[in-house]
Amino acid sequence: MSEVEFEPQSPRLFIPNFLSLNECRELEFIHKSSSTVGYRPIVFSTTLSHLIATNSSHFIIPFIPIRERLKDKLEEFFKCEYELFIEFTGLISWSRGASIGWHSDDNRPYLKQRHFSEVCYLNTYGPDFSGGLFHFQDGEPKSIVPKAVNILTDVLMYTADDHNIHSVDEITEGERLTLALWFSRDGSHDEDMKLISLLSRHLLHDNMADSYLPLPASSNMYWFSKDQASNYQFGFNICWARLHVLGYDIYISQDSSCESDVSESLLKPVRLVRENELLDQEFVNIMHALQVFC
Secondary structure, three states: OOOEEOOOOOOEEEEEEEEEHHHHHHHHHHHHHHOEEOOOOOEEEEEHHHHHHOOOHHHHOOHHHHHHHHHHHHHHHOOOOOOOEEEEEEEEEEEOOOOEEEEOOOOOHHHOOOOEEEEEEOOOEOOOEEEOOEEEOOOOOOEEOOOEEOOEEEEEEEEOOHHHOEEEOOEEEEEEEEEEEEEEOOHHHOHHHHHHHHHHHHHHOHHHOOOOOOOOOOHHHHEEOOOOOOOOOOOEEHHHHHHHHOOOEEEEOOEOOOOOOHHHHHOOOEEEEEOOEEEEEEEOOHHHHHHHHO
C-alpha cells in the first residue's frame, strides 16, 4: 500500500510499511528491559534521557537511524522550509484500562513548542491487544488500526495543533506499544542538545571514567508505592508489574516469599509462576526474565 495523504485542513499522513519488523522488535526489547512507570501504573515509558540516567545509553543507538528517517519524511511531507528539531522521543506502552480522551498534542501551555507529531505502531491490533484504537475527531481517516505484521509496520504523522484533535480507546486486553515523537520549530527545545549534555556529564563522572559497561541502575527507580498502585494491595517493583500484567508472578529461589522484599528480584535468581504452576526455567534476575521470556 502507498502513502495516504489527507485533506489540507487536517494535515496528516499515514504511511504503511515504514519500519521493519526487526526494528520494532529491537525497540520492544529495549522497552521491556528498561521501561518505568508512566503517568499512571498502567502506562509504561522509556525515554532517551531515562536510558542515559540509568547508565543504558548504549540502548539509544537503534533509535538514531529511525529518528532521522522519520524527521526527513516529516519535513518532506510538510514542505518545511526551516529545520525541525526533535522535541521528544519515547516508547510508550498502554496496558488494560489505559485510554486518553479528545485532545491535541499541544493542549497545555508547557506543550506549545510541539508543532508536529509522529506515532509508529510497534505491535498489532487483535493479536497483541484489543481496544486502543486511535481516532481523529474530524476528517479522514477517522480511525487507525495499528499493525506490525509480516515484515513492516505503520507510521502516522500529523500537526500537533487543534486541526488534529484525537483520542485513543481504552485498552481491553494485552498491551499497545508505540514509538512517539514530537517535533518543534524552536531550537531551544532540541532533544539532541539535552541528550548530548546528559551524556557529557555521565562520561565525565568519576565512576564512569574507567568503565565501558553500564552500571546497574538503582533499585529505587523500579519501585512505586502502593499509593501509586491503586489497583493492588501493596507496592511493587515495576519489572514485577510488567510480568503481572502478562499474568505471571515471580518466585525467588532463596526465599519462598518475594513479596516481603521485591527489590531483591533485581539481585537474586527468579522463576516465574503462572496461576499455580511454577515454571522450570530459572533466570539470573527479574530483568533477565523480562528480556528472555516476555
